[in-house]
Amino acid sequence: MVQAPRGIISTATASFISKFLIITSLGSFLPAFALVPRSRPLLSSNTAVFRRQSHTFLSKMSTSALSMTDFSSYLNSVTTEISSFSKTKNVNYNIILGNEAGDADSIISALAYSYVKASAKDINPGIGSSCSSIVNLPLASIPRNDLALRRDVTLLLEMVGIDGGKLIFVDDESFTNIANDDGIQKSVSLMDHNKLRSDLRPLHNFVDEILDHHKDEGSHNSVQGENREIAFDDQFALVGSTCTLVVEKITKQKQSMDNFKLDAGLGLVLLGVILLDTMNMCPNAAKGTQRDEEAIQFIIHESEWSTFIVNSNMQSNLFESDDDDESQRKVPIRSRLYEYLRDSKFDRSFWESMEITDALRIDYKRFEPSSGAKDAFGLSSILLDTETLVAKPYFKTKGLEYMRKVNVNLLGALNMVIVDDKPQREIVLLGASDDVNKMAHFLVNDDSTSFLEISNTGYIESSPSDEFVAVTLKQGNPKGSRKQIAPAMMSFFQKKM
Numbered sequence: 017m018v019q020a021p022r023g024i025i026s027t028a029t030a031s032f033i034s035k036f037l038i039i040t041s042l043g044s045f046l047p048a049f050a051l052v053p054r055s056r057p058l059l060s061s062n063t064a065v066f067r068r069q070s071h072t073f074l075s076k077m078s079t080s081a082l083s084m085t086d087f088s089s090y091l092n093s094v095t096t097e098i099s100s101f102s103k104t105k106n107v108n109y110n111i112i113l114g115n116e117a118g119d120a121d122s123i124i125s126a127l128a129y130s131y132v133k134a135s136a137k138d139i140n141p142g143i144g145s146s147c148s149s150i151v152n153l154p155l156a157s158i159p160r161n162d163l164a165l166r167r168d169v170t171l172l173l174e175m176v177g178i179d180g181g182k183l184i185f186v187d188d189e190s191f192t193n194i195a196n197d198d199g200i201q202k203s204v205s206l207m208d209h210n211k212l213r214s215d216l217r218p219l220h221n222f223v224d225e226i227l228d229h230h231k232d233e234g235s236h237n238s239v240q241g242e243n244r245e246i247a248f249d250d251q252f253a254l255v256g257s258t259c260t261l262v263v264e265k266i267t268k269q270k271q272s273m274d275n276f277k278l279d280a281g282l283g284l285v286l287l288g289v290i291l292l293d294t295m296n297m298c299p300n301a302a303k304g305t306q307r308d309e310e311a312i313q314f315i316i317h318e319s320e321w322s323t324f325i326v327n328s329n330m331q332s333n334l335f336e337s338d339d340d341d342e343s344q345r346k347v348p349i350r351s352r353l354y355e356y357l358r359d360s361k362f363d364r365s366f367w368e369s370m371e372i373t374d375a376l377r378i379d380y381k382r383f384e385p386s387s388g389a390k391d392a393f394g395l396s397s398i399l400l401d402t403e404t405l406v407a408k409p410y411f412k413t414k415g416l417e418y419m420r421k422v423n424v425n426l427l428g429a430l431n432m433v434i435v436d437d438k439p440q441r442e443i444v445l446l447g448a449s450d451d452v453n454k455m456a457h458f459l460v461n462d463d464s465t466s467f468l469e470i471s472n473t474g475y476i477e478s479s480p481s482d483e484f485v486a487v488t489l490k491q492g493n494p495k496g497s498r499k500q501i502a503p504a505m506m507s508f509f510q511k512k513m
């Protein structure tokens with residue numbers, strides 16, 4: 017019987033995960049079947065020759081700062097490399113991080129963009145940055161112990177041979193030491209969000225780049241021009257995934273290169289996230305745009321798929337041969353890759369076995385309509401129906417306990433399940449009855465939120481006289497995710513002020 021590392025997740029969840037993963041003593045995850053890049057020689061004394069001969073951009077190169085061959089090797093060695101720099105070396109750290117919810121888009125876009133920037137700097141020092149001593153620090157924007165809860169992320173990392181345990185997480189000393197030391201030069205790139213999370217406030221003034229697809233919260237206003245790319249119009253995101261924006265950065269760089277090929281590991285993780293975020297461009301979900309489809313096509317056609325050794329099990333399931341030489345070219349079948357990742361992410365027994373606190377924290381985001389905690393509220397995206405969620409043991413007690421821990425007065429559980437290829441959404445609001453009732457009334461009745469088609473379905477385990485209540489709301493328009501609910505709730509507090 018394989019044991020999960022202690023303290024990561026509830027026992028029920030751990031035992032469920034252990035059915036699918038072999039968790040090694042080092043805390044890394046080995047899948048039942050894996051797709052591992054063919055090993056490439058690490059760059060050594062013949063680097064110059066090697067690089068002259070190479071025609072594969074973002075695939076075989078090194079930087080003056082980080083020696084690397086491919087995407088996977090780069091990330092597998094990043095912790096070691098970062099810790100080998102001392103602050104006396106006059107290094108400028110470019111911290112690249114996703115949002116605090118830490119979904120696949122946030123984590124993978126940050127890892128991928130860090131590699132893209134490092135590669136670009138190597139191939140053409142003028143592109144990546146103006147400073148030769150910049151070291152990119154790709155950060156997984158979640159606590160180290162929470163990675164096991166992100167099943168889609170762990171699967172993607174495993175597929176390309178990245179050891180999740182070797183990444184750098186927000187609670188790692190290698191990061192916090194740099195973040196908290198005023199003597200260290202740094203800059204911050206925000207991926208998949210445009211306002212730095214409040215618990216990283218010491219880094220606030222170092223933000224100099226934003227790549228995102230959420231409503232602009234108007235923070236970090238010194239970041240402008242091409243460094244402030246926020247793909248969101250009045251109400252909806254212009255791309256379904258931040259990973260699409262990363263692909264667009266790559267396509268721009270490609271224009272100046274001959275014989276371009278994309279590192280297959282990088283291509284596969286970007287493709288996986290874009291497919292997840294757009295539900296494989298399913299029209300019912302209405303999440304993907306033309307830009308996402310172009311990014312998908314680019315990855316499928318421009319990646320160096322032949323560099324993968326694909327396990328036979330995986331081959332028959334997720335990959336197909338693109339030409340006569342079956343051993344040479346393997347291309348992912350997008351519908352199968354999507355379904356594989358989606359099923360792992362939405363796995364009902366996984367979500368059912370999770371205790372309520374894990375369900376609330378797994379994809380949680382905090383919002384502050386005004387500065388400080390007065391109006392702060394939290395929104396948890398949950399892949400369960402409301403009935404199953406509230407039936408979890410101690411739903412209300414543990415929910416209120418969680419609210420106290422994260423210091424918010426109002427908590428929204430945004431529940432989604434997919435039925436017949438169509439998302440179905442419900443909201444549970446939890447908090448003091450006055451706060452909850454006012455917000456519910458606003459969401460149901462205000463003109464500004466009418467596009468969400470929200471209706472009240474009643475109380476759960478609460479009588480109207482209870483001090484704390486939970487209210488369930490049905491959301492008719494499946495196109496409204498947290499990207500739409502959060503700005504709506506923000507506007508409630510801003511109208512009040």
Ligand SMILES: [Mn+2]
Binds near residue numbers: 122256257258
């Ligand atoms: Mn995103």
